[in-house]
Amino acid sequence: MREIPVTSVTGHADTQHPLSSSEVARIKADFEILEHPINGTDLVYLDSGATSQKPRCVYEAEQHYYETANAAVHRGAHSLAVEATELFEQARETVASFIGARSNEVVWTSNATEALNLISYSLSNASAGLGGSAAERFRLTRDDEILVTELEHHANLIPWQELAFRTGATLRYVPVTEDGALRYDLLEELVTESTKLIAFTHVSNVLGTITDVERFVQAARRVGALTVLDGCQSVPHLPVDVKALDIDFMAFSGHKMLGPTGIGALYGRAELLDAMPPFLTGGSMITVVDMEHAEYLPSPQRFEAGTQRIAQAHSLATAASYLDEIGMERIAAWEEHLGTLLLEGLSQLDGVRVFGPTDAPRIGTVPFEVMGVHPHDVGQYLDSRGIAVRVGHHCAQPLHRALGVTATTRASTYLYNTEEDVAALIAAVGSVREYFGV
Numbered sequence: 001m002r003e004i005p006v007t008s009v010t011g012h013a014d015t016q017h018p019l020s021s022s023e024v025a026r027i028k029a030d031f032e033i034l035e036h037p038i039n040g041t042d043l044v045y046l047d048s049g050a051t052s053q054k055p056r057c058v059y060e061a062e063q064h065y066y067e068t069a070n071a072a073v074h075r076g077a078h079s080l081a082v083e084a085t086e087l088f089e090q091a092r093e094t095v096a097s098f099i100g101a102r103s104n105e106v107v108w109t110s111n112a113t114e115a116l117n118l119i120s121y122s123l124s125n126a127s128a129g130l131g132g133s134a135a136e137r138f139r140l141t142r143d144d145e146i147l148v149t150e151l152e153h154h155a156n157l158i159p160w161q162e163l164a165f166r167t168g169a170t171l172r173y174v175p176v177t178e179d180g181a182l183r184y185d186l187l188e189e190l191v192t193e194s195t196k197l198i199a200f201t202h203v204s205n206v207l208g209t210i211t212d213v214e215r216f217v218q219a220a221r222r223v224g225a226l227t228v229l230d231g232c233q234s235v236p237h238l239p240v241d242v243k244a245l246d247i248d249f250m251a252f253s254g255h256k257m258l259g260p261t262g263i264g265a266l267y268g269r270a271e272l273l274d275a276m277p278p279f280l281t282g283g284s285m286i287t288v289v290d291m292e293h294a295e296y297l298p299s300p301q302r303f304e305a306g307t308q309r310i311a312q313a314h315s316l317a318t319a320a321s322y323l324d325e326i327g328m329e330r331i332a333a334w335e336e337h338l339g340t341l342l343l344e345g346l347s348q349l350d351g352v353r354v355f356g357p358t359d360a361p362r363i364g365t366v367p368f369e370v371m372g373v374h375p376h377d378v379g380q381y382l383d384s385r386g387i388a389v390r391v392g393h394h395c396a397q398p399l400h401r402a403l404g405v406t407a408t409t410r411a412s413t414y415l416y417n418t419e420e421d422v423a424a425l426i427a428a429v430g431s432v433r434e435y436f437g438v
C-alpha cells in the first residue's frame with residue numbers, strides 16, 4: 001500500500017532485516033543535533049515522545065523549498081506558484097500514503113491539537129445548525145453522549161469537554177485500572193445508543209501502551225458512533241493504516257515524526273469531511289461568496305482557510321519518506337527492543353517504580369518514579385549527565401491521578417536511540433538516590 005519514494009532520502013536501503021546496532025549508528029549520524037555535547041558530555045536524547053529530532057534531509061528540504069519554489073499555492077498563474085502547488089499537493093499524497101489514506105482525506109493543521117479541535121468545532125457548528133442537511137448527522141443534543149478514556153492527553157480530552165459543554169451532550173469515559181490498563185470490559189456498558197462519538201488514543205503518551213483499536217471500533221460500529229483516534233504517539237513509531245484500522249478520523253503531529261514544528265494533519269473519511277461544516281473560514285476554502293453567503297470547497301480545502309504551511313508540508317513529506325524507506329515495521333521492532341531493555345533495567349533498580357501494565361503491548365516509552373526524589377530533581381540530575389527526559393504530568397493529569405501520583409519521569413525512544421543510550425539512562429537513574437542522599 002505504501003509508496004516508496006524513488007529518490008532515496010536515507011541511503012539506508014536494507015528493508016528486509018531487523019535494524020542492527022550498526023545501522024542505527026548510521027541513522028543517528030543523519031541527526032546533527034545528536035552530535036552536539038550537552039553539559040560537557042554526549043547528548044542522550046530520550047524525549048522523542050515530546051518532540052523528535054530531525055534528520056538533515058528534513059530541514060534541507062525546507063530550505064530548498066524557500067530557495068527554489070516559494071510562492072502562494074492554489075491561486076497564482078506564474079511558474080513558481082505552479083511548482084509550489086505541485087510540491088504542496090505531492091506532500092499531501094506522500095503523507096496520505098504513509099497512513100494508508102487517499103490524499104483528499106488529509107487536511108493540514110498546525111498540529112494534532114488543532115486537528116482534534118477542528119473536529120470538535122465542526123461538530124459544534126453542525127449542532128448550531130450550520131452545514132445544512134448534509135451536516136445533520138453530526139448534530140449533538142443533550143440526549144447524546146461522547147466517550148473518551150482516562151488515558152487521554154489533554155489535547156484529546158478538553159476539546160470533547162468543550163463540545164459537551166456547547167451542545168449539552170454528556171461526556172463519559174472508560175476508566176483505567178490502578179496500573180493504567182484500559183477497562184475494556186466496561187466498553188459494552190459504556191457504549192450505548194446515545195453514544196455519538198468515541199475519541200481514544202492509539203498509544204498512551206505516558207505509558208507507551210498500545211490500545212486495542214478494534215475493540216473500540218467494533219463497539220462504535222454497533223451503535224453508529226464516530227471514531228476519533230489520537231495517532232500522535234503511534235504514527236511516528238508504528239505502521240499505521242487508517243483503512244485497516246477502520247477509524248473515521250485520526251489526528252497526528254509532524255514534529256513527533258521527524259518533521260518540522262507548525263504542521264500536523266487530520267485524517268478523515270472523505271464522505272464525512274465533505275459533509276462537515278468548516279472550523280476556520282476565510283480565503284482559499286470557498287467557491288462562491290456574496291455579501292451574505294459563502295459556499296465551500298470540498299475537503300481538504302474546506303478546512304484549509306488562509307495561506308498554508310507549504311514549506312512545512314514539503315518538509316514533513318520528506319520525513320515520512322525517510323521513515324518509509326527505513327521501514328516502519330523495522331523501526332517499531334527496534335523501539336520495542338529498546339523498550340524491553342528500559343523496562344527490565346529500570347525495574348531491577350532499588351527504589352525505582354516503573355508505571356504501566358506489565359502485560360500490554362508497548363512502544364519504547366517508559367515512565368518511572370525514583371522513590372523519595374521529585375521527578376523534576378530526577379530530570380535535572382539526568383540533564384547534568386547529558387540525558388534528556390520529560391518530567392511532570394505529560395499533559396495527562398487524570399491518568400496521573402488514577403496512577404496515584406502527580407508527576408513521573410518519562411524516557412521515550414526513537415529510531416536513532418542506541419542500546420548504549422538506554423544503558424546510560426539506567427546507570428544514571430541507578431545513582432539518583434545516592435546523589436540526593438535518600
Ligand code: PLP
Binds near residue numbers: 112155201204205264
Ligand atoms: N496527543 C498525544 C497522545 C500526545 O502525545 C500529544 C503531544 O504530546 C498530543 C496529542 C498533542 O500534540 P501537539 O502538541 O503536537 O498538538
